[in-house]
Amino acid sequence: MELWVLFGTFVVLLLIGTPVAFCLGVSSFATIAYLGLPPVVVFQRMNSGVSVFALMAIPFFIFAGDLMVRGDIARRLVALAGALVGHLRGGLGQVNILASVMFGGVSGSAAADASAVGGLMVPQMKERGYDVDYAVNITVVGSIIALMIPPSHNMIIYSISAGGKISIADLFTAGIIPGAVLALSLMVAAYFVAKSRGYPTEPFPGGRAMLGLLANAVPGLVLVAIIFGGVRSGIFTASESSNIAVVYAMFVTFFVYRSLSWADFVAATMAAVRTTAMVLMVIGCAGAFGWLLAYTRVPASMVMMLKGISDNPIVILLLMNLVLLVLGTFMDMSPLIVITTPIFLPVAVAFGVDPVHFGVILVLNLGIGLCTPPVGAVLFVGCAVGKIPIWQAMRTIWPFYGAAFATLMLVTYIPQLSLWLPAQFH
Amino acid sequence: AGACETTLKSSDTHPDGYPTVEAVKAMSKSLEERTDGRLCIEIFHSAQLGEEKDTIEQTQFGAIDLNRVSLGPFNNIIEETQIPSLPYIFRSVEHMHTVMDGPIGQEILDAFAEHDLIGLGFYDGGSRSFYNKEKPIKSMEDLKGMKFRVMQSDMFVDMVSALGANATPLPYGEVYSSIQTGVIDGAENNWPSYDTSGHFEVAKYYTLDQHLIVPEVLVMSKKSWDKLSPEDQVAVKAAARDSVPVMRELWVAQEKKSEEKVRAAGSEIITDIDKTPFIEAMKPVYEKYVTSEKLKDMVARIQATE
Amino acid sequence: MISVARVTSVMARVSLWVSGAGLVLMTVLIACQVFWRYVLNDSISWTEPGSVMIMGWFIFLGAAVGIREGYHLSFDILLHVVSHRVKLMLHTTSDIVVIAFGAGMVVYGTQLAINAAPNVLPSLGISGAFDFMPIVAGGVLVVLFSIERIARRMAGMPTARFGETEIED
Numbered sequence A: 001m002e003l004w005v006l007f008g009t010f011v012v013l014l015l016i017g018t019p020v021a022f023c024l025g026v027s028s029f030a031t032i033a034y035l036g037l038p039p040v041v042v043f044q045r046m047n048s049g050v051s052v053f054a055l056m057a058i059p060f061f062i063f064a065g066d067l068m069v070r071g072d073i074a075r076r077l078v079a080l081a082g083a084l085v086g087h088l089r090g091g092l093g094q095v096n097i098l099a100s101v102m103f104g105g106v107s108g109s110a111a112a113d114a115s116a117v118g119g120l121m122v123p124q125m126k127e128r129g130y131d132v133d134y135a136v137n138i139t140v141v142g143s144i145i146a147l148m149i150p151p152s153h154n155m156i157i158y159s160i161s162a163g164g165k166i167s168i169a170d171l172f173t174a175g176i177i178p179g180a181v182l183a184l185s186l187m188v189a190a191y192f193v194a195k196s197r198g199y200p201t202e203p204f205p206g207g208r209a210m211l212g213l214l215a216n217a218v219p220g221l222v223l224v225a226i227i228f229g230g231v232r233s234g235i236f237t238a239s240e241s242s243n244i245a246v247v248y249a250m251f252v253t254f255f256v257y258r259s260l261s262w263a264d265f266v267a268a269t270m271a272a273v274r275t276t277a278m279v280l281m282v283i284g285c286a287g288a289f290g291w292l293l294a295y296t297r298v299p300a301s302m303v304m305m306l307k308g309i310s311d312n313p314i315v316i317l318l319l320m321n322l323v324l325l326v327l328g329t330f331m332d333m334s335p336l337i338v339i340t341t342p343i344f345l346p347v348a349v350a351f352g353v354d355p356v357h358f359g360v361i362l363v364l365n366l367g368i369g370l371c372t373p374p375v376g377a378v379l380f381v382g383c384a385v386g387k388i389p390i391w392q393a394m395r396t397i398w399p400f401y402g403a404a405f406a407t408l409m410l411v412t413y414i415p416q417l418s419l420w421l422p423a424q425f426h
Numbered sequence B: 001a002g003a004c005e006t007t008l009k010s011s012d013t014h015p016d017g018y019p020t021v022e023a024v025k026a027m028s029k030s031l032e033e034r035t036d037g038r039l040c041i042e043i044f045h046s047a048q049l050g051e052e053k054d055t056i057e058q059t060q061f062g063a064i065d066l067n068r069v070s071l072g073p074f075n076n077i078i079e080e081t082q083i084p085s086l087p088y089i090f091r092s093v094e095h096m097h098t099v100m101d102g103p104i105g106q107e108i109l110d111a112f113a114e115h116d117l118i119g120l121g122f123y124d125g126g127s128r129s130f131y132n133k134e135k136p137i138k139s140m141e142d143l144k145g146m147k148f149r150v151m152q153s154d155m156f157v158d159m160v161s162a163l164g165a166n167a168t169p170l171p172y173g174e175v176y177s178s179i180q181t182g183v184i185d186g187a188e189n190n191w192p193s194y195d196t197s198g199h200f201e202v203a204k205y206y207t208l209d210q211h212l213i214v215p216e217v218l219v220m221s222k223k224s225w226d227k228l229s230p231e232d233q234v235a236v237k238a239a240a241r242d243s244v245p246v247m248r249e250l251w252v253a254q255e256k257k258s259e260e261k262v263r264a265a266g267s268e269i270i271t272d273i274d275k276t277p278f279i280e281a282m283k284p285v286y287e288k289y290v291t292s293e294k295l296k297d298m299v300a301r302i303q304a305t306e
Numbered sequence C: 001m002i003s004v005a006r007v008t009s010v011m012a013r014v015s016l017w018v019s020g021a022g023l024v025l026m027t028v029l030i031a032c033q034v035f036w037r038y039v040l041n042d043s044i045s046w047t048e049p050g051s052v053m054i055m056g057w058f059i060f061l062g063a064a065v066g067i068r069e070g071y072h073l074s075f076d077i078l079l080h081v082v083s084h085r086v087k088l089m090l091h092t093t094s095d096i097v098v099i100a101f102g103a104g105m106v107v108y109g110t111q112l113a114i115n116a117a118p119n120v121l122p123s124l125g126i127s128g129a130f131d132f133m134p135i136v137a138g139g140v141l142v143v144l145f146s147i148e149r150i151a152r153r154m155a156g157m158p159t160a161r162f163g164e165t166e167i168e169d
């Protein structure tokens, strides 16, 4: 019965348009009251849920990403990507994907990627005669890459949701090859769509020009090395690395590029405050929700239920992926990570799946959810950038969904894609 | 736990199978027998309900009934709990058992009552010693200038400083790679943690100085306690007492297993150290933390206990 | 109503500036921590708990402002299919529920603060009550800004929603 109160209140509030954070908080409040437990627990869990040092990486990575977009670092990375793959079939589409790989190396946000890379690429693609839906489709699905390539604050949210015992360095490393596989499969899809639509290619700019663009992009690329190298070597914690990313981005944009004005700085700060307050409020309230899930033994019942359906890990993983995909169409990523990790991770572990591997599956799966209606933050950003209605993007996005889904299946059933690289560092 | 009338909910941050978790399971069995099935215990292990600081508050507010916690989070709340947390206060594990099983231990348990908690009994937390990747530490001279990770606690930081080393509070999960990369030289912990954390792979010199032999405590929420009949209260106390020897036996076995594994992996265990200068170096630490007459008296009585 | 909106607007702006300053201060503190540890070879133990506390302030203040500015994530499928009148009623219901939660933040946040008040926070040396002050302050603003939303709606003024309207003051 208490589960009906918990999930019932949550769903009803969600449907009437209450902000997700408060749906989680209020349904926990109602359930605690129903169980006759002291309601103070809800607010204590909310507070402890966000009083975690490792969470500090989220405001910092978001802040750093914002500074880089406003301070020109992103544009230079896109220019370099243009020189590298513009001459392939599908030209600017391929550039768009590679730019997401590069931008993904400095930012962990798919929405930031869609607005930064999309904001630069979609107008260029329009101008060069590409259909807008093609440009938007690639921008949207390509931005999932930023979630997989480190840094990825969603991996940090996962690690914390799992009790803080999964190494963030391992999760970061584990995302690299799946991110590359996703980029490759999207490039293949972009190639075939471009071929059937007869899109042009870009001229190869030549070695000299390429060196110039590379030199221009070096400060951005150095940041990639700092973030990954710092976390991987254990010299810095993820929070410290993200802090260095902020300081470095300020330094480069203020003093090297001189591209960031005081007004830009204030705008970036305020944008970062808004985004992180929103994300972390969800995480805090999910802390209360998660406590009730544990208290009412939902994860244990879920393990029992799934064990009743099948004892084959292949089937179980497929089931979990489908459930997550469905949830992902309706809800945003960070609340889903915090809600589903305590439920699904014990199931995955009970079926012999490595927690690091499961984290990669989860982030990729929910990343796809960001690109699907009705609730898809990245899809909205992409359509806003391209100024097209969602249905127009939806008509032709299927090859790219297909590529992302194929990658999800590969990542799910070939654990080595995720686990081989971290193992090389042990 | 299944068919009993009232199920008490108990929290533990340790994983299933850990000696404290198994001890509370044993307590549940004993409690069920003693109350003819009126009471039993359901355990939420692995910090499912939160970290210790949080579950203590939940216990105080009556959201959970029982809680197995370290003394550390109580140090700033209940001054008596600082005493067993003092470095080198116990000469050995046996000394600690004698003190905590006796009147001093009872005094500390009684101090919880003022904070809406009932102290039921003490479990072992093992004895913590230094390990590092550089050299075998045999004297204070060897510790000079080395960097050790300690838990986030003012007293442990002061303890390491008083020994002439540098204390670096780091999250536990970062310790392995920080030793590997030389950000710190080592850390300190008990046998099982030295083993299961894998730290022995990167820090092979383990000096058994036993600077901390801090017991852990099992507490009950005063709110839940007050709901019990007097006879059930007696049963709870007795069942908790029954679980202590179970815990100690499992702990010794676990320590032995870890020691064998770590030795086989090539760790060098240093036992021949003269602890006297270490103990003498603690004077400023004791002066800073043992302030009231009550605490000073307690320290003197512990030191006088054979 | 318009003059009230002006007051709440100032409150929202101040909260946002405090939060922004908190983010910058956090950046500076952690940068110092890194600098001290790796360059000066010395550890500062209070920067970490200090920044975590600052983070609490900017999350709960920022989340409260988010109610006024409508930047919280929400789900509005149902809202698209119902009539305008029903939609406004649902908005008001939702605001009332949020008010209840905000009141909970104030009441139970205070209870937690009182319970923790005698404790001293490690490394910071201040009362444990400080841990819970952001919840109380955030709760007060959550209640205020939600009441403002309902009042605005009654006065026929727009309220902001995620992905929809932006408000002017």
Ligand code: NA
Pocket: A103, A104, A105, A106, A107, A108, A109, A145, A146, A147, A148, A149, A150, A151, A152
């Ligand atoms: Na990334």
Ligand code: NA
Pocket: A328, A329, A330, A331, A368, A369, A370, A371, A372, A373, A374, A375, A376, A377
């Ligand atoms: Na979606």
